[in-house]
Amino acid sequence: MKPLISIIARDLRLAVRQGGATLLALVFFVLTVTLFPLGVGPEPAILARIAPGVLWVAALLAAMLSLDRLFQSDFEDGSLEQLVLSGLPVGGVVLAKIIAHWMTTGFPLLLAAPFLAVLLNMNGEGFTALMLTMLIGTPALSLIGAIGAALTLTVRRGGVLLSLLVLPLYIPVLIFGVSAIDAAVHGLNAKPHLLLLAALTVACLPLCPWAAAAAVKLSLD
Amino acid sequence: MKPLISIIARDLRLAVRQGGATLLALVFFVLTVTLFPLGVGPEPAILARIAPGVLWVAALLAAMLSLDRLFQSDFEDGSLEQLVLSGLPVGGVVLAKIIAHWMTTGFPLLLAAPFLAVLLNMNGEGFTALMLTMLIGTPALSLIGAIGAALTLTVRRGGVLLSLLVLPLYIPVLIFGVSAIDAAVHGLNAKPHLLLLAALTVACLPLCPWAAAAAVKLSLD
Amino acid sequence: MSMHYFANPTHFTRLAGRIQQWAGGLAAGLLIAGLYLALVVAPADYQQGETVRIMFVHVPSAWMALFCYSFLAVASAVALIWKHPLADMAAKASAPIGAGFTFLALVTGSLWGKPMWGTWWVWDARLTSVLILFFLYLGYMALWQAIEDSQKAAKAAAVLALVGAVNVPIIKFSVDWWNTLHQPASVLRMDGPAIHPSMLWPLLVMALAFKAYFVTLLLARMRMELNLRRIRALRLADRTS
Amino acid sequence: MFQGQGIACDRGERRIFSDLDFSIAPGGAMVLRGPNGSGKTSLLRIAATLLGAADGRLLWNGSEILADIEKHRTRLHFVGHQDAVKGALSVWENVAVWADIRGAGDRCVDAALAAFEISHLADTPAQYLSAGQHRRVALARLVASPAALWLLDEPTVSLDAEGTACLRRVIADHRAARGIVMAATHIDLGLDDVELLHLKLP
Amino acid sequence: MFQGQGIACDRGERRIFSDLDFSIAPGGAMVLRGPNGSGKTSLLRIAATLLGAADGRLLWNGSEILADIEKHRTRLHFVGHQDAVKGALSVWENVAVWADIRGAGDRCVDAALAAFEISHLADTPAQYLSAGQHRRVALARLVASPAALWLLDEPTVSLDAEGTACLRRVIADHRAARGIVMAATHIDLGLDDVELLHLKLP
Numbered sequence A, B: 001m002k003p004l005i006s007i008i009a010r011d012l013r014l015a016v017r018q019g020g021a022t023l024l025a026l027v028f029f030v031l032t033v034t035l036f037p038l039g040v041g042p043e044p045a046i047l048a049r050i051a052p053g054v055l056w057v058a059a060l061l062a063a064m065l066s067l068d069r070l071f072q073s074d075f076e077d078g079s080l081e082q083l084v085l086s087g088l089p090v091g092g093v094v095l096a097k098i099i100a101h102w103m104t105t106g107f108p109l110l111l112a113a114p115f116l117a118v119l120l121n122m123n124g125e126g127f128t129a130l131m132l133t134m135l136i137g138t139p140a141l142s143l144i145g146a147i148g149a150a151l152t153l154t155v156r157r158g159g160v161l162l163s164l165l166v167l168p169l170y171i172p173v174l175i176f177g178v179s180a181i182d183a184a185v186h187g188l189n190a191k192p193h194l195l196l197l198a199a200l201t202v203a204c205l206p207l208c209p210w211a212a213a214a215a216v217k218l219s220l221d
Numbered sequence C: 001m002s003m004h005y006f007a008n009p010t011h012f013t014r015l016a017g018r019i020q021q022w023a024g025g026l027a028a029g030l031l032i033a034g035l036y037l038a039l040v041v042a043p044a045d046y047q048q049g050e051t052v053r054i055m056f057v058h059v060p061s062a063w064m065a066l067f068c069y070s071f072l073a074v075a076s077a078v079a080l081i082w083k084h085p086l087a088d089m090a091a092k093a094s095a096p097i098g099a100g101f102t103f104l105a106l107v108t109g110s111l112w113g114k115p116m117w118g119t120w121w122v123w124d125a126r127l128t129s130v131l132i133l134f135f136l137y138l139g140y141m142a143l144w145q146a147i148e149d150s151q152k153a154a155k156a157a158a159v160l161a162l163v164g165a166v167n168v169p170i171i172k173f174s175v176d177w178w179n180t181l182h183q184p185a186s187v188l189r190m191d192g193p194a195i196h197p198s199m200l201w202p203l204l205v206m207a208l209a210f211k212a213y214f215v216t217l218l219l220a221r222m223r224m225e226l227n228l229r230r231i232r233a234l235r236l237a238d239r240t241s
Numbered sequence D, E: 001m002f003q004g005q006g007i008a009c010d011r012g013e014r015r016i017f018s019d020l021d022f023s024i025a026p027g028g029a030m031v032l033r034g035p036n037g038s039g040k041t042s043l044l045r046i047a048a049t050l051l052g053a054a055d056g057r058l059l060w061n062g063s064e065i066l067a068d069i070e071k072h073r074t075r076l077h078f079v080g081h082q083d084a085v086k087g088a089l090s091v092w093e094n095v096a097v098w099a100d101i102r103g104a105g106d107r108c109v110d111a112a113l114a115a116f117e118i119s120h121l122a123d124t125p126a127q128y129l130s131a132g133q134h135r136r137v138a139l140a141r142l143v144a145s146p147a148a149l150w151l152l153d154e155p156t157v158s159l160d161a162e163g164t165a166c167l168r169r170v171i172a173d174h175r176a177a178r179g180i181v182m183a184a185t186h187i188d189l190g191l192d193d194v195e196l197l198h199l200k201l202p
């Protein structure tokens, strides 16, 4: 346990030192959301209608963009091979890095979401559902993303390939997330959708670190 | 002139060799656009209403994401300092790289846009305007983006910082682009909007390579 | 960095210290007077009621948001062209202050928007361009923070500030234009009722107070920055000797 | 006792070497020599279990290493071309982080910095280091947490004469404590009593 | 004649060296020596106009170099720690691209590969090279397009004995054609008739 906490602490410290990375994933989220009213026009009714979709798509993109921080820089400077050689189970190392990643990206998104919902004229009923879906869904984004991040390690400038691998896998999160909010906005019961989303995240928890670990080992070959 | 063409040829060859980078910017564009029907719901009227905005926002994001290919890998392996030391004017080198970047990102987007417009139920009047705005606007995206890409060179994992610097600068392109399409869709005259967009691109042509060259020199210091 | 580099700034520190005291006193005095005028003396608006008092914070901070960016751009130009180290520091110091005023204008604006328009936010041209201005400030500050070497960071940030300065009018213009296409002008009218002198005076006093506050903060931040750099240079020097 | 029996290595679908045997006793050192491209780096990565051998067995005190890879990893240090040094962290933090993750805590960090004569740089962010200083930080990891087997790939790259002398001292101490060293170099490390393993071009 | 007068260098707001004078005649070679962190890399980057000197003048045949930076750049080759070798291109293409951009065409590429004994690798993608082969590709640029001034930062890193011999030969030819060499190394390059410039820690 203790070495894994050391890894989380190390990643958090690096995130804070390296130009407030935490702040920046957040900023991308905010910026992408603001682009939409600029592109779509300012009519409040339309904006409210598309708000859940826009928020979740922006969250997907923000999470995906920050994935290259997950392993890439450690891979390039040799830290990743040192982590693997530390003798800890590789799956554990990967899980520790995923947790640190969520704390510096998914969690800030969660905090920013309500403000952006206001900007997009989402009604009050949607708020709780929005927060809940973000809380349950963003860990799945980090978990699933880790697989893509590990698979694209040996690809130079793998950013766009990463999106090709990861975005399709993110689609279930998007769909369950949006339908929960839509249900709440229209006064329906959001619970079934939330449960599905939770089931997804729970299923990812053991599977994704294991798959990502396999990909990490491959990259060092 | 000839050495600059050599640089463009080199960048194109690298783009083709490195996992079909050309294809990948395109794929990101297509994927982001397809997320919208999933996030917003399938109603044709709503989709048609938001189509120009979604297409342009996705184009902005795809262009922005591919910016890290512009200088970053050359910076990391020392090629950028060799290019600067080639004795060519740094502004010229930068312009050559921008042209290669546009040919591998902006141009494929242009080709894909009409198909995606069909997916989003855009009406026939919008098509020509869409193609024209993409043709005139995407070079500005590569030009403006080059400044951000050069400024974030020394920043480790600058991806998200890049988006913070570049997206606000992209907003005029987005707005003029969308308003031209909107005007055409509603049967109005799109020409003034197109002229403004063209003026923007023409103004970027001398200014951006110059500013980016200053930033590149700084990064080697 | 050689010592002559700081010769001039040493003078600056002493002078700035004195000005800062005066400006600080002035800011405090004006702020008290302005708040008194705004909250007690000025009448409530016959249409907007007490909420009109938000204006006395909102309008000056909006003005300062724009002013700070111009200051930032000019300081950056001076830094790039004449390479004066104090201009770098002035630019760096003014950014967070400008971002703060911009944020204040946004917050007070939305607080006012809720009672006036029934919504916290609309994508009106002016509001949108202020929001984008806020992002420009954030980008500038993030770039400073992200590049460790302060001399490099200064130059990079100056390039960004100038590019941004060219872009601000374009954004303003494009946003105005974009907005009129979709949005009927009837929903909001920023020019509002012509301002009555009983409101104009508190507004001007507050505006002056904000400006004095800006000068105070700017000088304080510049002196702090200068001291930090000196400490760092000393530390680096004796580490290797 | 660290042994390889009949090791073969494929890179890019090409056999680089095969039927390689070696055996290093506690306190022993083996130096890999051979022209560029002969497979020194590949062999070290196989010994570190980063790369899979195409054939052959690796043994530690007679027992199969691949049977418990994680166990083997805890007993080795690998210093390769890449330094695993983070520019954003100070020199001290860089060394401490690894000692911490390997469960050794930061008790030996100061000693490690002293061993490579970079104590005065302890608080400097690593991005301000010259090439040789950078290398010393990477090597300081060897001392900051204990491990029986050191795998060093061209460890003296960028080091000046003093840096090389530090490394020599540290290796001597390690061997005196019955540690094992396997190193690839092109220049003479100046170690006593080493065994040479010559690799040939494929 | 390549000269520096009173050169000073600042890194990270700290003076690394100052009042440095040097002068290298056509056909001459200067080797920079000094402990890690003494500023060898920095001096080479100043000579290449990549880094600005804090003080002093650089002269080429008596005329100020900073007056026409681009001219100076066309007459120099700089080989630093980073190889500027693209893994996706073949060895031949890697060398040819730079010769082409510098306006020399690809006439001399084969000769350059032969000079560093990597002709047999011409079609291999560079990502499959070992460390020393990689380095040879970077050095082959020196031969593929002509330049009067060579600035070499630890050129022998990762090279085996034969690789070092190739480099020595190539440098000798360059000097015989009145070329100038300025190199930083920690190990002896074995060049005849060199001038040493010793840098001290700041």
Ligand code: HEM
Pocket: C055, C058, C059, C062, C063, C105, C106, C107, C108, C109, C110, C112, C113, C114, C116, C126, C127, C128, C130, C131, C190, C191, C192
């Ligand atoms: C977040 C929302 C808001 C933002 C970002 C904002 C922004 C601004 C800006 C930038 C200015 C200065 C413009 C200039 O001098 O050129 C301004 C002035 C002003 N704003 Fe706002 N505003 C907001 C909301 C509101 C609301 C809700 C009201 C009240 C209905 C309001 C009333 C005014 C008035 C009366 C002025 C002074 C106009 C003048 O100088 O003629 N604003 N605002």
Ligand SMILES: Nc1ncnc2c1ncn2[C@@H]1O[C@H](COP(=O)(O)OP(=O)(O)OP(=O)(O)O)[C@@H](O)[C@H]1O
Pocket: C149, D127, D128, D129, D130, D131, D132, D133, D158, D160, E011, E012, E013, E016, E034, E035, E036, E037, E038, E039, E040, E041, E042, E043
């Ligand atoms: N980017 C930088 N920012 C701040 N300081 C730096 C930077 N690069 C190098 N330095 C410092 O400048 C000094 C000289 O570095 P330089 O790389 O020139 O040394 P060197 O002689 O090449 O050393 P080595 O033999 O280790 O390669 C070192 O003390 C180093 O810490």
Ligand SMILES: Nc1ncnc2c1ncn2[C@@H]1O[C@H](COP(=O)(O)OP(=O)(O)OP(=O)(O)O)[C@@H](O)[C@H]1O
Pocket: D011, D012, D013, D016, D034, D035, D036, D037, D038, D039, D040, D041, D042, D043, E127, E128, E129, E130, E131, E132, E133, E158, E160
């Ligand atoms: N990732 C790879 N894919 C395919 N082939 C590779 C790869 N890495 C190395 N090789 C090839 O394997 C051979 C051995 O490489 P290795 O790096 O082990 O050599 P080395 O002895 O360390 O050489 P050097 O002295 O140059 O460092 C070389 O011929 C090289 O071309």
Ligand SMILES: [Mg+2]
Pocket: D040, D041, D042, D153, E130, E131, E132
């Ligand atoms: Mg090797």
Ligand SMILES: [Mg+2]
Pocket: D130, D131, D132, E040, E041, E042, E153
């Ligand atoms: Mg060096």
